[in-house]
Amino acid sequence: MMAPPLLEMEDLNVRLPAGRAARPILAGVSLHVARGETVGLVGESGSGKSVTCRSVLGLLPEGAEATGSLRVEGDDVLTMSPARLRELRRRGISMVFQDPRASINPLRRIGDFITEGMRAGGVSREAALRRAGELLESVGIRDPRAALRRYPHEFSGGMLQRVMIAGALAGEPRLLLADEPTTALDVTTQAEVVSILTGLRTERAMGMLFVTHDLELAAAICDRIYVMYAGRIVEAQSADGLFARPRHPYTAALLASTPRLDSDLPPRGVPGRPVSLAEAPAGCAFAARCAHARPRCAEHEPVQREVDGAHVACLRVEELVDE
Ligand SMILES: Nc1ncnc2c1ncn2[C@@H]1O[C@H](COP(=O)(O)OP(=O)(O)OP(=O)(O)O)[C@@H](O)[C@H]1O
Secondary structure (H helix, E strand, O other), rough: OOOOOOOOEEEEEEEOOOOOEEEEEEEEEEEOOOOOOOEEEEOOOOOOOHHHHHHHHOOOOOOOOOEEEEEOOOOHOOOHOOOHHHEEEEEEEEEEEEHHHHOOOOOOOHHHHHHHHHHHOOHHHHHHHHHHOOOOOOOOEEEEEEHHHOHHOOHOOOOHHHHHHHHHHHHOOEEEEEEEEOOOHHHHHHHHHHHHHHHHHHHHHOOOEEEEHHHHHHHHHHHHHHHHOOEEEEEEEEEEHHHOOOOOHHHHHHHHOOOOHHHHHOOOOOOOHHHHHHHHHOOOOOHHOOOOOHHHHOOOOOOOOOOOOOEEOOOOHHHHHHH
């Protein structure tokens, strides 16, 4: 029998329930990650990247309601028992967050942090510490034995992010969720952390969902990319295809607004302000900022269709191919 796909999200809708804050956050998000594949999820602030990523671990905003299906190795996270979900978080899926300092207990030694999952799984203290040392070494921490006895404040941001990655690997995950893992780091450290993550993909055949607002970074390290706008996926295609030939005007605008790596220009951003799904007007949510919009774009919500292997939610996608 064929093994079920690693991650399969089908038509995920998330909304905050009745009350003053009632609003939709995600609409019809479908996304998959295969074993050994690195998949990018890209979009501006507020587009719903983090909510999508965290939902894979069953971590939805307080009180949120989700519909659709979200299967990890065939099991639906949305209907899973709490015990099974805990097991999945301990072994199976791990997550690395944007700000390492905000996601680690400052009062516990690094060794305790990395070994806690292994210990909970019945591994002896000695074996767990030995494994933790190896993991620290694999992410480029020199003198791992000494590092195990240190506290988080004794590390720089970049070194602490390496520790977080080592901790994420301790459960031998098949899927790593990385939510803007380099955004809080300086440029040189960013490059080092990216190279550690890409190295791991090759070594471990681990699937990775890489969340970032930086389309150029995603294109450099991912096999495929999903572009999000206002709680929806607006384009999905191979990283090479997307970089060479973005199909959705939003993707094209994101690429055009990113300075090339060899340029000294500051990032300009896509003109206009992004909207959240709750604020999105009727029709295409991007229409108000789109250079190619026509009156009908504000009337009809675009459904995703396929153009040369790219999945694009734009009413004008076929016409724009020839423009
Ligand atoms: N815990 C929460 N409670 C209420 N609303 C939330 C919560 N988390 C996210 N949201 C809302 O969901 C929408 C999507 O947020 P999300 O954090 O996923 O965006 P993002 O694309 O990851 O942006 P950023 O890059 O700024 O993190 C936003 O409108 C946000 O206000």
